[in-house]
Amino acid sequence: MRLSYPADVKIIQVPCTGRVDILHLLNAIEDGADGVYVAGCLEGECHYLAGNLKARKKVEYVKRTLTEIGIEPERVEMYNLSSAQGARFAEIANEMVEKIKLADLHDQVLEQLLIRFPQVGIQHDWL
Numbered sequence: 001m002r003l004s005y006p007a008d009v010k011i012i013q014v015p016c017t018g019r020v021d022i023l024h025l026l027n028a029i030e031d032g033a034d035g036v037y038v039a040g041c042l043e044g045e046c047h048y049l050a051g052n053l054k055a056r057k058k059v060e061y062v063k064r065t066l067t068e069i070g071i072e073p074e075r076v077e078m079y080n081l082s083s084a085q086g087a088r089f090a091e092i093a094n095e096m097v098e099k100i101k102l103a104d105l106h107d108q109v110l111e112q113l114l115i116r117f118p119q120v121g122i123q124h125d126w127l
Contacts, residue, residue: 003086003087003089003090004090005089005090005093005094005097006093006094006097008097009093009096009097010033015048016040016041016046016047016048016051016052017038017039017040017041017051017052017054017055017078018046018048018050018051018052018053018054018055019051020038020055020058021058022058022061022062023117025038025058025059025062025076026062026065026113026117029066029071029075029076029113030113030114034075034100034101035074035075035076035077035096035097035099035100036075036076036077037076037077037078037079037092037093037096038055038059038077038078038079039079039080039081039089039092040052040055040056040078040079040080040081041080041081041082042080042081042082043080045082052080055078056078059076059077059078060078062076063076065116065117066113068116069112069113069116070112071113072100074099074100075100077096079092
């Protein structure tokens with residue numbers, strides 16, 4: 001079965017979603033991603049015991065942070081899937097693209113992100 005999801009979706013594989021850091025999520029937004037979603041193991045089925053639970057806490061923290069600086073928190077999401085749910089993974093990718101393409105990120109909001117988290121990245125000339 002061939003999965004179909006938008007070509008502009010970039011997949012980054014990690015051994016466990018517990019390895020995803022808050023800065024990875026913020027860097028993605030700062031580098032121009034309109035949204036980010038983390039797809040982890042089903043709850044209770046993490047091979048590394050609690051990696052997906054750690055990832056969920058990090059995603060929730062980033063969502064709160066985005067809200068505080070005026071970015072829609074829906075731009076960052078966490079989903080729990082089994083490895084057998086490839087079709088659902090592609091469906092989520094399509095849903096995320098549809099959900100976030102409606103709203104543009106503004107330069108001043110990205111500037112607020114850099115002010116709050118200077119370690120995220122360097123100032124770009126478009127800010």
